[in-house]
Amino acid sequence: MDVSIVGAGRVGTALGVRLREAGHRIVAVSGGAATAERARRFLPGVPVVEPADAARGAEVVLIATPDDRIGEACDRIVSAWPSGEGRFVAHVSGATGLGALSSAAALGATVLSIHPLQSFPDVERALARLEGSGMAVTALSEDGFALGERLARDVGGRPFRLADQDRPLYHAAAVFASNYLVAVLSVAEDLFGRLGLERELFLPLARASLDNTAATGAALALTGPAVRGDAGTVERNLRALDRADPKCVPPYTALAAVAIELAERSGRLTPEGRRAVEEVLGRWR
Ligand SMILES: NC(=O)c1ccc[n+]([C@@H]2O[C@H](COP(=O)([O-])OP(=O)(O)OC[C@H]3O[C@@H](n4cnc5c(N)ncnc54)[C@H](OP(=O)(O)O)[C@@H]3O)[C@@H](O)[C@H]2O)c1
Structure with missing residues (x-):
């Protein structure tokens, strides 16, 4: 699939590397000042552009910004789309509900979350630890769950389904763990x-x-x-x-x-x- 990553930091970059290896095309990434260097090193050849441009040609947009920026990133992404039909927007946060992606859902996109139940201090260790890690998949439709489970498996993870309303308690449990x-x-x-x-x-x-x-x-x-x-x-x-x-x-x-x-x-x-x-x-x- 054609995937773009908005917020190609530790998690976003590692997911991008593994998705590329699994045969997906990373069409673009975006982020702040440090993102271009990270992309050059781990995702060579992938253009680094503004979120709206990154989303334009993608079937799947992964938002891996800091949690508090997910809603705003989603708003910028959908500003490039006449319609969200046939597109998927996913975030990778454990604590954030799907409500943060409401602007994409309102435009007809399928929204979901794929949260790696793992700790990633840097891209290298994220790449090493993705394999075998649990991946919580939350979606509002069977299409969303199916895509989340597919992507989770493609990056080497072990998908499991999690209801949106259970995410705060799930995240509290992860904080203890x-x-x-x-x-x-x-x-x-x-x-x-x-x-x-x-x-x-x-x-x-x-x-x-x-x-x-x-x-x-x-x-x-x-x-x-x-x-x-x-x-x-x-x-x-x-x-x-x-x-x-x-x-x-x-x-x-x-x-x-x-x-x-x-x-x-x-x-x-x-x-x-x-x-x-x-x-x-x-x-x-
Ligand atoms: N790290 C973990 O252990 C872990 C585990 C599971 C899930 N997560 C989730 O993964 C997500 C990302 O975490 P991370 O640890 O990968 O963070 P990170 O390394 O700080 O990466 C954040 C990325 O977002 C970019 N960014 C910052 N503000 C932005 C904005 N307003 N718009 C667009 N891009 C922006 C950053 O750019 P620059 O770097 O260029 O500033 C960077 O590319 C979060 O939702 C977090 O909850 C993290």
Whole structure:
């Protein structure tokens, strides 16, 4: 198919490279000041033009701008079209609904979203990580779903369908799986750092926790004082955190409450153990 990419940044460029390899024609890309150099390197020969010009000759327009710019990019795209009939406009944001593409839908285009459930710090790592990544496809019609699933497979992804109204919760779950995992590890890095211990020393522990979760699911992977109902250890942890860095106390108690739920669900925490740990947590909240 003839595809143009509006916002050929990390994600847009990587999708363009993989779509080209799959036999699609990338007719044009557009973006800001850094986009031309990126296109020269990864999509040689593809013209870099204004969004309206990029969209003019395309059957499929992928919008991969920052989330807040999707609506405005869509408006600029449709300004070039007398009609959207027979055209597809897709964005690649996890948090944004299809409402951001309403100007294209109003003109008769099929609108959809294809969101890679993956973290892409740069184009190279995006290219490496697309293969096998989940790709959430949201559309309002069977045509939209079919195209989204086809493109997702063409870039090496594993498509799954997601309803438009479920996107905010889906994105919140992804934030826990990625951003807050990093945030939690940053607390560990800081606390180990206070003891003069380097990141390499605790990373095997973190990786083993992730591997255990992959192997058995979170409930059975959980170890530690909450599973054991070890209230004395929880109390000692909290006293030490309060002395070293009191701002770590609220995240510790919040995550301990999640761990208690998980431990009970896995049948490994007795009611007495739960009460004892909750009593300690209650004093520190
Ligand atoms: N990165 C990730 O891990 C990831 C994962 C899944 C989904 N996504 C989604 O992918 C989309 C793009 O993210 P990204 O990380 O690829 O961002 P990015 O690397 O910053 O790329 C954004 C692109 O949009 C261009 N741009 C900026 N403002 C624009 C505007 N007003 N009109 C047209 N183009 C504009 C940028 O140009 P210049 O670079 O030239 O300024 C660049 O080409 C977002 O919707 C994001 O939610 C990202």
